[in-house]
Amino acid sequence: MWDRPDLLNRFADLLVTVAALAAFYGAAHFVVRLPVFPLHEVRVTSALTHLTSEDIETMIKREIKGNFFTLDLAATRAAFEKLPWVREAGVRRHWPARLDVTLEEHVPLARWGNLALVNTHGEVFEARYDGDLPVFVGPAESAKEIAIQYEYFRRSLAAIGKTPVQVQLSARRAWEVRLDGGPTLELGREQVEARLARFVAAYSRSLGRLGRRIDYVDLRYINGFAVRIPELRFEKAEPKRRRSA
Numbered sequence: 001m002w003d004r005p006d007l008l009n010r011f012a013d014l015l016v017t018v019a020a021l022a023a024f025y026g027a028a029h030f031v032v033r034l035p036v037f038p039l040h041e042v043r044v045t046s047a048l049t050h051l052t053s054e055d056i057e058t059m060i061k062r063e064i065k066g067n068f069f070t071l072d073l074a075a076t077r078a079a080f081e082k083l084p085w086v087r088e089a090g091v092r093r094h095w096p097a098r099l100d101v102t103l104e105e106h107v108p109l110a111r112w113g114n115l116a117l118v119n120t121h122g123e124v125f126e127a128r129y130d131g132d133l134p135v136f137v138g139p140a141e142s143a144k145e146i147a148i149q150y151e152y153f154r155r156s157l158a159a160i161g162k163t164p165v166q167v168q169l170s171a172r173r174a175w176e177v178r179l180d181g182g183p184t185l186e187l188g189r190e191q192v193e194a195r196l197a198r199f200v201a202a203y204s205r206s207l208g209r210l211g212r213r214i215d216y217v218d219l220r221y222i223n224g225f226a227v228r229i230p231e232l233r234f235e236k237a238e239p240k241r242r243r244s245a
Contacts, residue, residue, distance in 0.1 A: 037068040040097040050085040050105055050127070059083060068097055084127040087119065109147055110136045110167075122147035138169035145169070149192075153177055156196055160203045182213055183228075188220040195219040 042060055063079035066072065073091050080089035080103060090102040106119040111133050116126045118136055122144025136146045146169055153164045157179065166178040175187040177196075187195050199207075199219055207214060207227070216228040 038097060039064070039068055039071065039099055042099045042101060043094075044101045044103060046101075046103045046105075048085075048103065048105060050129075051083060051103070055083060064099075068093060068095075071099070084125075087121075087123070087125070108133055110134045110150065112136055112143060118143045118147055120147070134164055135166040136168075137166065139171055142169055149175065152193070153196065156193075156200055160200055160208060162203075183215055183217050186216070186218040186220060195225075198225065 042064065044056060059079060059082075064071065064076055071093070073093075076099070077089045077091050080086055080091070080101060083103075085105045086103050087106045088104040092100050094100050106117070106123075106125050106127065108117045108127075108129055108131070109120045109122075110118045112118050112124050113135070116124050117129055117133070118124055124143050134150065136143060136150070138146050146167055149169075150164060150167045153167065157163060162179045162181075164177050165180050168176045168178075170176070172189065174189045175192050177185045177187065179185065185196070185199060196219070199217060202225070207217075210229070212229050214227055215230045218226040
């Protein structure tokens with residue numbers, strides 16, 4: 001190669017190009033880290049129901065670091081998603097000095113026992129909420145299944161003016177539903193929809209007209225159900241004595 005001027009020239013040009021690129025990268029890397037591209041504004045474009053501006057401002061001061069170019073978008077998005085009510089966050093740069101943020105909040109559907117909440121996607125999350133919500137009880141990882149079944153129960157029971165206030169799935173995968181004002185429905189593991197339909201029909205036809213509070217209905221029978229009415233009391237009748245002549 002050393003006795004071929006054309007190859008030497010090409011090699012020299014390559015070295016110059018590489019050196020120029022390295023110098024450019026070094027200069028650019030240095031420039032973007034200078035405090036001349038600060039973020040002047042973080043704009044949240046979503047309408048929020050549960051999060052407060054104080055929650056967001058505290059997180060921004062604690063978590064957002066870097067200037068317009070050096071800010072880690074993935075880390076920033078993760079920081080927003082750690083806020084209690086945030087289900088999903090999106091962040092993007094807006095030239096010259098703004099960060100646009102979109103936040104999707106959890107919509108609470110139910111309480112997960114006494115520990116957490118369940119959103120409308122069947123996902124468990126932790127946040128404080130003082131409103132009235134139905135209660136879901138079940139094995140770990142069953143929240144989504146219970147949420148789907150709850151919607152079916154809610155729609156079916158609306159026909160008789162009843163609302164589920166607790167839905168429980170046992171470890172044996174048996175369903176139990178407690179209604180507002182009673183009763184508690186024991187639906188079991190099989191033919192859950194058919195059993196619920198049987199209750200709705202019977203309630204419209206007869207049970208709802210009894211004028212008594214029904215405490216419990218066991219629908220696990222093939223062609224019927226058992227009802228517990230706490231007000232009913234059965235007394236043993238004493239045999240009548242014949243009057244003496």
